[in-house]
Amino acid sequence: MLYQSIQYIRYLFNSTNQHGVHSPFVFNLVTQCFYDTTDHKAYRQLKQYRQELLNDKRRIHVTDLGAGSQVMKRQERKISRIAGSAGTTSSRAKLLFRLAQYFNCQTVLELGTSLGMATYALSLGSPKARITTIEGCPNLAAHAQHQLQTHVATQIESITGEFCDVLQELKSNSYDLVFFDGNHQKEATLAYFDTLLDTAHNNSLFIFDDIYWSKGMTEAWEIIKQHPRVTVTIDTFFWGMVFFRKEQAKEHFRIRV
Numbered sequence: 196m197l198y199q200s201i202q203y204i205r206y207l208f209n210s211t212n213q214h215g216v217h218s219p220f221v222f223n224l225v226t227q228c229f230y231d232t233t234d235h236k237a238y239r240q241l242k243q244y245r246q247e248l249l250n251d252k253r254r255i256h257v258t259d260l261g262a263g264s265q266v267m268k269r270q271e272r273k274i275s276r277i278a279g280s281a282g283t284t285s286s287r288a289k290l291l292f293r294l295a296q297y298f299n300c301q302t303v304l305e306l307g308t309s310l311g312m313a314t315y316a317l318s319l320g321s322p323k324a325r326i327t328t329i330e331g332c333p334n335l336a337a338h339a340q341h342q343l344q345t346h347v348a349t350q351i352e353s354i355t356g357e358f359c360d361v362l363q364e365l366k367s368n369s370y371d372l373v374f375f376d377g378n379h380q381k382e383a384t385l386a387y388f389d390t391l392l393d394t395a396h397n398n399s400l401f402i403f404d405d406i407y408w409s410k411g412m413t414e415a416w417e418i419i420k421q422h423p424r425v426t427v428t429i430d431t432f433f434w435g436m437v438f439f440r441k442e443q444a445k446e447h448f449r450i451r452v
Contacts, residue, residue, distance in 0.1 A: 218427070235289075238292075241315065249278050283313040306373070307375075311340075323350070372399070379405050403434065426438055
């Protein structure tokens with residue numbers, strides 16, 4: 196937690212808004228998507244989904260295959276507490292919805308379903324997309340599948356298993372958006388990035404969650420930024436966004452959202 200606090204203070208001193216952006220692509224993304232103030236109907240659907248999770252006092256046994264939770268150490272956890280402290284926040288779910296809608300995503304991959312909040316946001320933003328979500332914990336996966344089906348998110352393929360195994364079967368696909376929100380460890384994050392690199396096309400977007408989770412995650416983020424195929428990156432502190440647009444010069448942005 197101390198590491199994250201220090202990094203956040205540094206981030207505030209080195210980040211900007213749309214006024215510090217000279218790239219037309221990034222400027223449009225920031226002004227039309229990041230800072231979109233429209234009261235979308237999907238926001239009410241997301242709020243209802245999240246509220247149902249926060250009201251659910253049942254306990255489930257959680258198997259952590261990655262770095263685990265910095266807040267919850269017990270394997271037996273209330274669904275409400277997972278939603279409140281470890282799940283995708285309301286503001287980030289809204290941003291995921293806007294990103295999926297802005298880029299008109301048709302193929303989406305998510306690493307780390309958890310309770311399905313981010314999955315639902317992606318499905319609302321891309322109602323015609325083929326969405327594949329992977330979760331390592333069987334109990335979380337089962338709960339998310341039921342919750343998503345209740346909300347008629349029917350275009351989602353849910354896969355339960357370890358990321359490294361499942362990705363070997365998916366690496367021949369092509370994805371418009373990949374959301375990395377599972378194993379928050381340096382080596383694993385870099386391995387997933389390398390495995391999925393060939394699934395990216397010129398207009399793909401990779402989103403890495405919690406790039407300041409730990410020193411190792413920040414090191415992974417810095418390595419990813421320097422990859423020869425990566426051109427534009429955007430650091431929002433909680434997410435790192437990666438683009439592969441060959442028509443643009445390599446440039447890195449820190450944008451407050």
